[in-house]
Amino acid sequence: MSPHLRKRLVVVGHGMVGHRFVQAAVERGLSETYDIVVLGAESRAAYDRVALTSFFEVGADALSLLPSGDYEDPRVTLRLGTNVAELDVASRTVSLDDGETIGYDELVLATGSAPFVPPVPGHDLEGAFVYRTIEDLEAIRDAAARASTGVVIGGGLLGLEAANALRQLGLDTHVVEMNPRLMSAQVDEAGGRILGRHVEKLGLTIHTGVATERIEGEEHVTGITFAGGETVPLDVVVFSAGVRPRDQLARQAGLAVAERGGVAVDDQLRTSDPHVWAIGECAAHQGRMYGLVAPGYTMAEIAVDALLEGAGTFTGADMSTKLKLLGVDVASFGDAHGTTEGSIDLVFSDAVAGVYKKLVISDDGRHLLGGVLVGDASAYGTLRAMVSSRIELPKNPEELILPASSGAPGVTLPAEAVVCSCNTVTKDDIEGAVEGGCESAACVTTCTTAGSTCGSCKPQVKKIVEDYFASQGKVVDRSLCEHFAMTRAELFDVVLVHGYRTFDEIVEAHGRGRGCDVCRPVVASVLASQLNGHVLAPDRRVLQDTNDAFLANIQRNGTYSVVPRIPGGEITPEKLIVIGEVARDFGLYTKITGGQRIDLFGARTEQLPAIWKRLVDAGFESGHAYGKALRTVKSCVGSSWCRFGVQDSVAMAIALELRYRGLRSPHKLKGGVSGCARECAEARGKDFGVIATEKGWNLYVGGNGGAVPAHAQLLAGDLDDNELVRMIDRFLMYYIRTADRLQRTSTWIDSLEGGLDRVREVVVDDALGLGTELEEAMARHVDTYVDEWKATIEDPEKLRRFVSFVNAPDTPDPNISFGSTRDQIVPEASTGPVSLGPVSLGTSIPVGRP
Amino acid sequence: MQRLVAICRLDDIDREGGVTALVDGEVVAVFRTYADDVFALDNFDPFGQASVLSRGIVGTRGDRDVVASPLHKQVFDLRTGLCLDDESVRVAVHPVVVRDGVVHVEAATASAP
Ligand code: SRM
Ligand SMILES: Cc1cc2nc3c(=O)[nH]c(=O)nc-3n(C[C@H](O)[C@H](O)[C@H](O)COP(=O)(O)OP(=O)(O)OC[C@H]3O[C@@H](n4cnc5c(N)ncnc54)[C@H](O)[C@@H]3O)c2cc1C
Ligand code: SF4
Numbered sequence: 022m023s024p025h026l027r028k029r030l031v032v033v034g035h036g037m038v039g040h041r042f043v044q045a046a047v048e049r050g051l052s053e054t055y056d057i058v059v060l061g062a063e064s065r066a067a068y069d070r071v072a073l074t075s076f077f078e079v080g081a082d083a084l085s086l087l088p089s090g091d092y093e094d095p096r097v098t099l100r101l102g103t104n105v106a107e108l109d110v111a112s113r114t115v116s117l118d119d120g121e122t123i124g125y126d127e128l129v130l131a132t133g134s135a136p137f138v139p140p141v142p143g144h145d146l147e148g149a150f151v152y153r154t155i156e157d158l159e160a161i162r163d164a165a166a167r168a169s170t171g172v173v174i175g176g177g178l179l180g181l182e183a184a185n186a187l188r189q190l191g192l193d194t195h196v197v198e199m200n201p202r203l204m205s206a207q208v209d210e211a212g213g214r215i216l217g218r219h220v221e222k223l224g225l226t227i228h229t230g231v232a233t234e235r236i237e238g239e240e241h242v243t244g245i246t247f248a249g250g251e252t253v254p255l256d257v258v259v260f261s262a263g264v265r266p267r268d269q270l271a272r273q274a275g276l277a278v279a280e281r282g283g284v285a286v287d288d289q290l291r292t293s294d295p296h297v298w299a300i301g302e303c304a305a306h307q308g309r310m311y312g313l314v315a316p317g318y319t320m321a322e323i324a325v326d327a328l329l330e331g332a333g334t335f336t337g338a339d340m341s342t343k344l345k346l347l348g349v350d351v352a353s354f355g356d357a358h359g360t361t362e363g364s365i366d367l368v369f370s371d372a373v374a375g376v377y378k379k380l381v382i383s384d385d386g387r388h389l390l391g392g393v394l395v396g397d398a399s400a401y402g403t404l405r406a407m408v409s410s411r412i413e414l415p416k417n418p419e420e421l422i423l424p425a426s427s428g429a430p431g432v433t434l435p436a437e438a439v440v441c442s443c444n445t446v447t448k449d450d451i452e453g454a455v456e457g458g459c460e461s462a463a464c465v466t467t468c469t470t471a472g473s474t475c476g477s478c479k480p481q482v483k484k485i486v487e488d489y490f491a492s493q494g495k496v497v498d499r500s501l502c503e504h505f506a507m508t509r510a511e512l513f514d515v516v517l518v519h520g521y522r523t524f525d526e527i528v529e530a531h532g533r534g535r536g537c538d539v540c541r542p543v544v545a546s547v548l549a550s551q552l553n554g555h556v557l558a559p560d561r562r563v564l565q566d567t568n569d570a571f572l573a574n575i576q577r578n579g580t581y582s583v584v585p586r587i588p589g590g591e592i593t594p595e596k597l598i599v600i601g602e603v604a605r606d607f608g609l610y611t612k613i614t615g616g617q618r619i620d621l622f623g624a625r626t627e628q629l630p631a632i633w634k635r636l637v638d639a640g641f642e643s644g645h646a647y648g649k650a651l652r653t654v655k656s657c658v659g660s661s662w663c664r665f666g667v668q669d670s671v672a673m674a675i676a677l678e679l680r681y682r683g684l685r686s687p688h689k690l691k692g693g694v695s696g697c698a699r700e701c702a703e704a705r706g707k708d709f710g711v712i713a714t715e716k717g718w719n720l721y722v723g724g725n726g727g728a729v730p731a732h733a734q735l736l737a738g739d740l741d742d743n744e745l746v747r748m749i750d751r752f753l754m755y756y757i758r759t760a761d762r763l764q765r766t767s768t769w770i771d772s773l774e775g776g777l778d779r780v781r782e783v784v785v786d787d788a789l790g791l792g793t794e795l796e797e798a799m800a801r802h803v804d805t806y807v808d809e810w811k812a813t814i815e816d817p818e819k820l821r822r823f824v825s826f827v828n829a830p831d832t833p834d835p836n837i838s839f840g841s842t843r844d845q846i847v848p849e850a851s852t853g854p855v856s857l858g859p860v861s862l863g864t865s866i867p868v869g870r871p
Numbered sequence: 872m873q874r875l876v877a878i879c880r881l882d883d884i885d886r887e888g889g890v891t892a893l894v895d896g897e898v899v900a901v902f903r904t905y906a907d908d909v910f911a912l913d914n915f916d917p918f919g920q921a922s923v924l925s926r927g928i929v930g931t932r933g934d935r936d937v938v939a940s941p942l943h944k945q946v947f948d949l950r951t952g953l954c955l956d957d958e959s960v961r962v963a964v965h966p967v968v969v970r971d972g973v974v975h976v977e978a979a980t981a982s983a984p
C-alpha cells in the first residue's frame with residue numbers, strides 16, 4: 022500500500038487515558054490503517070496520576086506508564102511538550118503553539134481536566150500551587166523545604182491526599198473546606214464527622230464550613246484569611262477545589278459541550294463532529310464527567326472499538342470508590358447519599374472506634390441501593406455486588422453492617438453478580454475457575470483477573486472460593502501433609518519459638534508418624550533458613566530431596582547434573598577452560614543454561630566428589646541449582662561497557678549473588694540487575710529485580726517466569742547501594758518466614774491480604790517493627806555461609822553416600838548407559854532393570870565385623 | 872537358588888535412609904527405618920524407568936513404612952513393594968536378615984506375597 026493511502030489519527034493529550042487509547046489501538050490493529058500521532062503538552066510521557074502522591078517516595082521514573090519513552094510500533098509518533106492551541110474541524114487540522122498545523126482524518130481529544138482555582142484575591146501569588154502533575158509536586162516539594170506551615174483549600178479526596186503529602190513533607194498542615202464536612206462527594210455528614218476525627222488525630226487542623234476570603238501576601242503568600250475575618254499565617258497554599266474538564270479546544274471549535282463542562286459525547290464517544298472523539302476526564306457522557314480513571318479506560322477501549330466499526334457502547338460507569346486515606350478506610354458505593362425517592366437509611370456508628378457505616382435501602386426494604394463505610398470497609402466487596410446485582414436483602418439487613426461481620430452472613434450473591442468491577446468478573450466466573458481446578462483465591466486472580474487491578478474485591482473473591490469448597494463439603498485443608506496439620510509458615514514459627522534443631526523433636530511435639538517426601542524437605546528447609554547448618558549433617562541428610570542429598574540435580578536416567586556458581590554470569594577465561602576440561606575428562610554433556618551459567622550433565626553418583634574436587638580447587642562453589650535456594654542473579658553488562666548503562670549492574674549482581682548464595686527458601690529464588698531502563702537482564706521477570714536509575718536503583722519484587730509468568734512490581738525507588746541491600750534482606754526474610762511450601766514470591770504476594778501494599782508496609786515502612794529482626798536474620802545467614810561442596814569433599818563422613826554401591830563403591834550402575842547426539846552424550850532409554858550378572862566384589866567390603 | 876549376601880553393616884545405612892547394593896549382580900535398594908527394621912526392594916523405579924529408589928525419602932504413610940521415588944514421588948510400601956499411589960504396580964522385595972550387626976540380603980528375587 023502506498024504510504025499516502027494510510028490515514029492519520031491524531032490524539033491530543035498523553036495522560037492516562039490517551040496512553041490507554043494508543044495501547045488499545047495498537048493491540049487491536051488500528052495502526053494497520055492509521056498513522057497515529059500523539060500530541061502531549063506535558064514534557065513527560067503518560068504516568069500514573071492516580072499514584073501521583075507516591076512520587077515523593079519512588080520518583081518520576083517509577084510512575085511512568087511508558088518507561089522507554091516511546092511506543093514500539095513505528096506507526097505511532099509521540100510528540101511531548103507539544104500543546105495544541107487550536108482545532109479546526111472544517112479543514113480537519115489542529116495547530117500547535119508555534120503555528121505548525123497537522124491534518125487528521127480522525128481526532129481523539131484526551132485532554133483530561135485541570136484543577137479549579139477559585140478566583141480569590143492572592144490566588145496567583147508565589148507559594149500557591151495546584152496538585153495535578155509531577156511538576157506541581159516538584160514545585161511543592163521545593164517550596165516545602167523552606168516552609169513550616171501549609172494549607173490545602175478543599176477537603177475532598179484529592180485535598181486530603183495533598184494534605185497528607187504536606188504533612189509528610191514536614192509542614193504543619195491545615196485543610197479548609199467550604200462544605201460542612203470532608204469528602205462531601207463521597208460520604209454523608211456523620212461519616213464526614215468520623216473521618217474528620219481520624220484526620221485530626223494525625224495532627225492536621227481541619228476548618229469545615231469556612232469560605233476563603235483572601236490569600237495574604239505581597240509577592241509570596243504569607244497567610245489566609247477566612248470569611249469570618251480570622252487569619253492563619255502560612256507559607257504554602259495548595260488549591261484542590263475540584264477539577265474542570267479541559268474542553269477549550271472543543272468550545273472554540275464550536276463542538277457541543279455539556280452544561281457543567283466537558284465535551285459532549287454519544288454512547289460511542291463521538292462528539293458533535295463525526296470525526297472528533299473525546300475520552301477520559303475531558304468528555305461528558307449524558308452531561309456527566311467522570312473524575313476516575315476506570316471509566317476513562319473503558320471509554321478508550323470503546324472509542325477504539327468504534328473506530329474499528331465495532332458495536333461497543335458506553336453506558337455510564339460505577340462511581341463506587343474505596344480507598345485508604347491517611348490510613349483510614351473510606352468507601353462509598355451506589356446511591357451513597359440516598360437521593361432515590363423514599364429510600365431509607367440504616368446506620369451503624371461507633372464514634373469511639375471511629376467506625377461509621379450507612380446503608381441506603383429501597384422504600385420497600387427489599388433492595389440495597391448504596392452506602393457509605395468509614396473506618397471499616399471490609400464489607401465493601403459484598404455490598405457493592407449486592408447493589409449491582411439487585412439481590413433481595415436478608416431479613417435482618419442490619420446484620421450486614423454490625424461490627425465483625427466481614428460481609429453478609431446469610432446473603433448469597435446470584436451467579437451473575439459482578440464481584441470484580443475493575444475487570445467485570447462475576448461470581449459465576451469465579452466459581453467456574455474453582456471448578457476448573459483453582460484451589461486458592463490467588464489462583465482465581467491469575468485465571469480470571471478478578472482482584473488484579475485495585476484489589477478491593479479480593480476478600481470477596483476469597484470468600485466465594487471458601488464458600489464454594491464448604492458447599493462441596495470440602496474444608497480447605499491447609500495442612501502440609503498427613504504428618505503436620507499446619508502450614509509451612511506456622512511450622513516456621515513453631516520451630517523458631519521453640520528453638521528446635523532436629524526433625525525428631527519437631528515431629529514428636531507437633532506431628533505424627535515419621536514424615537514423608539513433603540514435610541521432611543520442608544523441615545530441612547526451615548532448619549536451614551534458621552540455623553544454616555550443612556544440609557548433609559547426619560540428622561539432616563535423610564530429610565533432603567535427592568537433589569539436596571547429592572548436591573546435584575537428578576536426571577531422567579538417575580545421573581546428576583553439576584552447576585558451579587558463576588556469580589552475575591561473569592567468568593574468566595581460565596575458569597571457562599577448567600569447566601571445559603572437567604566436562605571433557607568426565608565425559609559430561611555441557612549446556613549453557615537460561616541462568617547465565619553452565620550445566621554439566623550425566624555425572625554418576627560416584628563421580629560427583631572427584632568432579633567437584635577439580636572445580637573447588639579451581640575456585641568454584643556450589644551453584645545450588647539443586648536447592649530451593651538462591652539460584653542466580655542475572656546481570657546485564659552495565660555501565661562498565663554498555664554505552665547506555667548508568668550503574669555497574671555486574672558488580673551489583675555479583676554482590677547480591679554472593680550475599681544470598683546458599684539461602685534456603687520456600688521455593689527457588691532468582692534475581693536480576695539491569696544497568697538501565699532498557700532492562701537487558703530481564704530483572705522484572707525475577708523474584709527480586711533491580712534496575713539502575715540515574716540516582717541509584719529501583720527495586721522490583723515478585724517477578725516469575727515458569728508456567729504463570731508475572732512481572733515484578735516496584736517496591737521502592739532510587740535506593741542507594743546500602744538501602745537496596747537492606748530492602749532485599751528484609752523482603753527475602755519476610756518471604757522465607759511467611760510463604761507456603763513451593764510458593765514463589767509472586768503467588769505469595771498475591772496471597773497476602775493487601776498484596777504488594779502489605780509487603781511495602783512491612784518491608785519499606787517497617788509497620789510491624791520487624792525490620793531489624795529480618796536484617797539480623799539475614800546477617801546471620803551471610804556470616805555463617807560456607808560452600809556446601811567444599812565442606813563435603815573435605816569430610817569423609819559426608820562423602821560416604823557418594824558411591825554407586827555400598828558394597829562395590831566404584832562399580833558403575835549397569836542401568837546407566839549413554840548414546841550420542843550432536844557430538845555429546847545423552848541418556849539411553851531404558852527397557853527395564855539391567856543385571857550385572859554375578860561379579861566378584863573382591864575382599865574390600867567392610868562387612869562381617871561385629 | 873537362594874542365598875544370603877552380606878551387604879554392609881547396619882550402621883552404614885542412615886536411620887530412615889537407604890543405600891544401593893549389588894546382590895549377585897542385581898541392583899537392590901536397602902532401607903533402614905526409624906525402628907531399625909531393614910527392607911530391600913528392587914532399585915529400579917518402574918515409573919521413571921531408572922535405577923533410583925534407594926535415593927528416595929523414607930517416611931511413613933498411615934502406619935506403613937514407605938519410600939517415595941526421587942524422580943516422580945510415587946510411594947512404595949517397604950514391606951510389600953506395593954505402590955500405594957497405583958496399586959497395580961509393585962516392585963520386587965528381597966528378604967533381609969540382620970545378623971551380628973551385618974545386613975544380609977537374599978539374592979534371588981522373592982515372588983510377591
Ligand atoms: C538447566 C535449566 C534449563 C536450561 O538448560 O537452561 C533448567 C532446568 C530445570 N529447571 Fe528451570 N532451568 C533453568 C532455568 C529456568 C528459568 C530461566 C531463568 O532462571 O532465568 C526459569 C523461568 C524463571 C523462573 O524461575 O521464574 C525456569 C523455570 C522452572 C520452573 C518453573 C518455576 C515456576 O515458578 O513456575 C521449574 C519447576 C519448579 O521449580 O517447580 C523448573 C525446574 C527445573 C528443573 C530443576 C526440573 C527438575 O526438577 O529436574 C530442571 C533441572 C535442572 C538441572 O540442572 O538438571 N524451572 N527454569 C536452567 C538452569 C538455570 C540455572 O543456571 O540455574
Ligand atoms: C492526586 C490525584 C489522585 C487521584 N486519585 C485517583 C484515584 O484514586 N482513583 C481514580 O480513579 N482516579 C484518581 N485520580 C484521577 C485520575 O488521575 C484521572 O481520572 C485520570 O488521570 C484521567 O486521565 P485523562 O487521560 O483523562 O487525563 P490526564 O491524565 O489529566 O491527561 C490529560 C493530558 O492531556 C494533556 N493536555 C491537555 N490539554 C492539551 C492540549 N491542548 N494539547 C496537548 N496536550 C494537552 C495534559 O497535559 C495531560 O497530560 C487522581 C488524580 C490526582 C491528580
Ligand atoms: S540494561 Fe541498559 S546498561 Fe544493561 S546492557 Fe541493556 S542497555 Fe546496557
Ligand code: FES
Pocket residue numbers: 440441442443444471472473474475476477478479
Ligand atoms: S474490583 Fe478492582 S480489582 Fe476487582
